[in-house]
Amino acid sequence: MGRWRGAAVDGRAGGRVLGDVDVARAIDVCALDPVASILATARIETAARVGLRAAGGQLWGFEADGVLTAVCWAGANLVPVVPDGDPAALDAFAAMGRAQGRRSSSIVGEAAMVLGLWERLSEHWPRAREVRADQPSLVISGDPVVAPDPRVRRTTTADYDAVLPACVRMFVEEVGYSPVSGSGTGPYETRVRTLIAEGWSFARFEDGHGSRRPGGVVFKAELGAVAGGVAQVQGVWVNPARRGEGLSKSGMAAVVQAARRDIAPVVSLYANHYNERALAAYRAVGFEQVGTYATVLF
Incomplete structure (x- = not known):
């Protein structure tokens, strides 16, 4: 990993704010x-x-014997990365x-580090x-073991007006409040537009069947983070009127297939x-647990 070449440690128990020179390490x-x-x-x-x-954030670092051994991203989320668990x-x-x-x-991040x-x-x-x-925390590094839904596709900018309400409904169900600004140009709306533009937003559209509007979303998911050869799926949602039909299994299989083919292995x-139904669906697709995350929400 190499030795730090930036400024000296700032004195706070061995940690300091890193600079651009430290990013590779x-x-x-x-x-x-x-x-x-x-x-x-x-x-x-x-x-x-x-x-x-x-x-859009700070990068904190910790050294042991002059070598960078742990980092923490400090932005909208605080994400500690301490591979050796050093207290x-x-x-x-x-x-x-x-x-x-x-x-x-x-x-948010690996549970022991977040909770510590x-x-x-x-x-x-x-x-x-x-x-x-x-x-x-679950991963899949091979083909899904259920058939992908052929109607799940990458969304386009033309889909934004249908995708945003589905994203908001998912967020409210998951977090408990609406993330939208009301202006249409807030950070959440920008985030949805960016995921669509990156090709990281997937959905199945269908007329009627409980959707709010013709062509509405009945399944959707995003790749909320892509880095280091990994694509992390976030924001999985099925329209409440269509739950229990297996759409999450075949939809996730389609997302996995596209992501592994085009984005990350x-x-x-x-x-x-406690979301036993979702976890069962993911395992049915072929995901296996490799660890545990934790999230502290403010």
Whole structure:
């Protein structure tokens, strides 16, 4: 991974804010567990292209014996990546988090690291709205074992007006509030447009059958993060009027097939442990659990 060449450690228990010169080494740290670290890797790979300032967050680092061994992306989400589980790295990142105050809407990533970091921050940051401590992390690196739905396709800019309401309904079901700004140009709307433009948004459209409008969405999913040879599926949703028909299985099979063919050889996702129906559907497609995520929501 190499030694740091940037500024000296800032004195907060061995942690410091990294600079552009450190980005390549940070990617090396994430590569030790590309599935667990994908949310950080995606942001750091963006920083490698456009610079940390333009990437929309800070990159924190921790060194042991002069070698970068752990990193933490601090942006809209706080994402610790500590491959060896070193508690000293969590101490360092917690010290930096206490010094800066809460700026992120969540802490998310590998469960032991997220929960360890939150334990160190919980007495200093505002109370969490929810702690999701057990979110199985699943992957598939081969062909799906159920037939893909031939009607699931990449969405286009012409589909935006149908896709956005489905995305909002999924978000409200999952998080409990609407993410839209009302102006049509807020960050969530921009995010949906960007995923469509990247070719990372997939849906099945169908007339009637409980959809809100002709041509409405009955299944949708996005690749919310792509980095390090991994594509992470997020935002899986089936129209409530069509649930129980197996659309999530065949729809996810179609997403996996397209993602592995065109984007990344490994497809991952994570879900709440109590969402037994969704987890059963993912396992039926061929996903296998490789770890556990956790999310602290503010």
